[in-house]
Amino acid sequence: MKDEQPISPAYGLTRQMQVYLQGLQGQRPSLPVSPEALERQAVARLKPEASGYLAGMDDTMRSNLEAFHRWQIVPRMLRGVSQRQLSTTILQMQLPVPLLLAPIGVQSIIHPEAELAVARAAHSTNVPLILSTASSRSLEEVAQAAGDTLRWFQLYWSKNPDLNASFVRRAEQSGYSAIVVTLDTLLLGWREQDIQNAYLPFLLGEGLANYFSDPVFRQALAQPPEKDPATAVRYFTDIFLNPALTWEQLSFLRQHTSLPIILKGILHPDDARKALEMGMDGIIVSNHGGRQVAGSLAALDALPAIVEAVNKQVPILFDSGIRRGSDIIKALALGAQAVLLGRPYIWGLALEGEQGVQTVLENILADLDLSLALSGYSSIAQLDASTLVNTRPVR
Ligand SMILES: Cc1cc2nc3c(=O)[nH]c(=O)nc-3n(C[C@H](O)[C@H](O)[C@H](O)COP(=O)(O)O)c2cc1C
Numbered sequence: 001m002k003d004e005q006p007i008s009p010a011y012g013l014t015r016q017m018q019v020y021l022q023g024l025q026g027q028r029p030s031l032p033v034s035p036e037a038l039e040r041q042a043v044a045r046l047k048p049e050a051s052g053y054l055a056g057m058d059d060t061m062r063s064n065l066e067a068f069h070r071w072q073i074v075p076r077m078l079r080g081v082s083q084r085q086l087s088t089t090i091l092q093m094q095l096p097v098p099l100l101l102a103p104i105g106v107q108s109i110i111h112p113e114a115e116l117a118v119a120r121a122a123h124s125t126n127v128p129l130i131l132s133t134a135s136s137r138s139l140e141e142v143a144q145a146a147g148d149t150l151r152w153f154q155l156y157w158s159k160n161p162d163l164n165a166s167f168v169r170r171a172e173q174s175g176y177s178a179i180v181v182t183l184d185t186l187l188l189g190w191r192e193q194d195i196q197n198a199y200l201p202f203l204l205g206e207g208l209a210n211y212f213s214d215p216v217f218r219q220a221l222a223q224p225p226e227k228d229p230a231t232a233v234r235y236f237t238d239i240f241l242n243p244a245l246t247w248e249q250l251s252f253l254r255q256h257t258s259l260p261i262i263l264k265g266i267l268h269p270d271d272a273r274k275a276l277e278m279g280m281d282g283i284i285v286s287n288h289g290g291r292q293v294a295g296s297l298a299a300l301d302a303l304p305a306i307v308e309a310v311n312k313q314v315p316i317l318f319d320s321g322i323r324r325g326s327d328i329i330k331a332l333a334l335g336a337q338a339v340l341l342g343r344p345y346i347w348g349l350a351l352e353g354e355q356g357v358q359t360v361l362e363n364i365l366a367d368l369d370l371s372l373a374l375s376g377y378s379s380i381a382q383l384d385a386s387t388l389v390n391t392r393p394v395r
């Protein structure tokens with residue numbers, strides 16, 4: 001795909017025609033094209049514990065999706081859209097598309113090749129990726145699989161400061177070019193399905209590759225994790241998350257890395273202002289895909305006020321509910337510079353491994369490209385508030 005310039009001006013049309021031509025030979029796409037059907041099939045394929053873990057809180061997730069339906073695109077006509085520009089620059093990094101893979105931990109519960117399959121698919125489609133601290137493969141292995149693909153590292157801020165510094169150092173050495181600190185998961189939310197299933201993958205040793213391979217983590221143990229995994233898992237659960245974290249501690253990170261620091265999980269404009277005050281380099285507006293606070297506002301509903309508060313001082317990214325090309329258009333029109341794709345690529349991984357992730361990415365990018373053109377835009381930079389109308393019912 002890389003050689004074929006996936007983001008060429010005619011990308012959407014090329015992909016669409018490729019599928020139709022295969023149809024002439026009696027072939028149909030093996031993976032569902034609609035995200036809803038994709039989810040249904042993936043959930044049916046996974047063990048109940050794994051699909052329960054993917055799910056999160058139903059009501060917040062529903063709010064995330066409904067928020068997209070309240071904003072609607074008003075297509076414009078005859079504006080010369082034969083060439084489309086989908087690339088963007090964030091913190092001096094060139095993104096070929098305004099889409100990154102969201103950090104999603106413990107992918108070994110979804111597919112045996114886990115993050116390596118995802119990294120290869122990111123490479124073949126040229127879509128940047130954000131690797132979770134809780135990945136099932138070490139950040140070094142994933143970097144190797146990703147090749148020259150743009151990659152950022154997501155940090156869960158542990159109680160052990162030396163471990164945080166070590167993760168950041170390793171990420172720098174392995175070519176990750178930004179640190180994404182997740183703020184909304186200083187504790188795990190009340191996840192009804194996981195509690196019903198009495199299931200937490202970390203306790204089974206899943207998603208701990210970065211910890212078990214870390215020199216600081218290993219030094220804290222009397223025996224290496226290979227010899228005494230139970231004690232290593234216990235130590236992990238002791239230090240993994242840090243609910244005592246406050247804004248002031250972000251300066252520790254600043255002292256330990258020259259990489260840009262991006263805060264993930266901002267929903268209130270005052271927190272966005274605080275991020276600016278602390279000299280942070282970027283913000284990801286997100287409610288963690290509706291996995292942390294039941295009844296929290298939809299991430300998309302939080303976006304406009306944060307865009308206003310930040311006033312273009314740092315880039316704003318968005319996730320939680322991106323399913324189609326039109327969702328990307330809506331988030332960009334409301335002021336995000338790029339979006340993160342979460343569960344849809346995991347559904348592809350569940351069904352067809354690396355190929356499944358690649359297909360999901362190709363489909364959403366083709367959809368974005370065509371929807372952009374048909375809405376009357378030749379560049380994502382042209383999207384703004386005038387692209388949309390809000391159909392929120394008046395109460
Ligand atoms: C199974 C699962 C694991 C996740 N793990 C992480 C993680 O390790 N770090 C993180 O910052 N976010 C994590 N997230 C949240 C995603 O990065 C992202 O915010 C969310 O999936 C976006 O919503 P969407 O899935 O509706 O697109 C996880 C989400 C899921 C579904």
Ligand SMILES: CC(C)CC(=O)C(=O)O
Nearest residue numbers: 105134185188207288291
């Ligand atoms: C707690 C993490 C390791 C994974 C996560 O962010 C999630 O399950 O939502």
